[in-house]
Amino acid sequence: MDAKKFTPLAFLASLGAGGIAVMPFVLMQYTLDHGAGLITRAQLWSMDLSSYQVLYYYLLEFVMILFTLIHFALTIIFTIKLVRWMKTDSFSSLIKDPLRNTGILAPLISYIMSMNVMIGPLRYFLPVLSGNFAALFFPAMIFWSLFFILVLFTEIRLLEISFKNGFDINKINFGWLLHPFLLGMLTVVGTGIAAMASDNTIANTAAFMSLISGSMGMFLLFVKMVILFKSHFQSPGLPEKHFLPSFLIVIPNITLYAISGFRLGHFLERTYGFELGAYFYFVVGLAFAFEIWYMLFGFSLLIDYFRNNHFKEFYVTQWGLICPLVAFAVLGSFAHRIVFNNIVLYGILVMFMLLTILVYFELLSKHIKCSRSSHTTLSCAV
Known part of the structure; x- marks a missing residue:
């Protein structure tokens, strides 16, 4: 398929931008002592900061602003293209x-x-949102509930197609894990509402709905990972090069379900008075430990891909590299607060954020070149 033709996988670019926008916020949230609740800009700048810290946090804010704008700009652009594409036979x-x-x-x-x-990021910068945060949970719950219905309908419909039509299981790839990825993203927002909403009805409803999406997602994650690894072990060599970036998609899945478990624990503590101190260490620590070795394993498989293909070619699946980097740094920020409060880990998280930004702009540059010109020196394919 020509790179100029739309594919819904292009939304991985807007997804990645949103993830990078969130990275500095999560880093500040879990590495700074700012009191209860989510950190705000007013809280940050009320701290006694050195000149170096001032510059550093200004840079973090710049990253949040820039990638928030990129996220929403790409979301609008791709949505327009998506609507047009859905009217074609390709859909x-x-x-x-x-x-x-x-x-x-x-x-x-x-x-x-x-x-x-x-x-x-938006709530961090806008006092009108941070100052009225509690009042936003009811409309947020309605909006999230609509997505909940849409996501479950879509997932069940696609699973129905898989069961009825059948397919060659030897041809599957790690992109198949977008199913639990979507359910995990849905669940992490729902558990966030459950953990922070002051209205117990909203909190309990969001928590139970999150159990539905979360249990479905974890089931699919387990089943699909078993099938994927079995399929790859039975196949000679690595998958085709345009599927290789998706190998790391396991990492954002683990991050989403770990954070969902973390937030569900806070919901239980706040709403029902549970004391779950060791639970948080286990959920976050085990998930982050898994991601460390899996990240090393994944990149060891991608060495030849980066050496021979990545910088000479572009295909939209390359955007799948961004989410694992984002997810690792985000969960690492949680781990910094709960498991391993250490300057070395903090430095690694900052380096991962810089690496993610560099990779993002490298991919964005290639994407734009392939979209605008047929004479680029890149090999362009979807």
């Missing part, structure tokens, strides 16, 4: 193909990420 063809229809989930994941951007 129905994609939906009916169990090996390819996971691509339609990327827009939904990106849209739900927009809620995280609003709760994080």
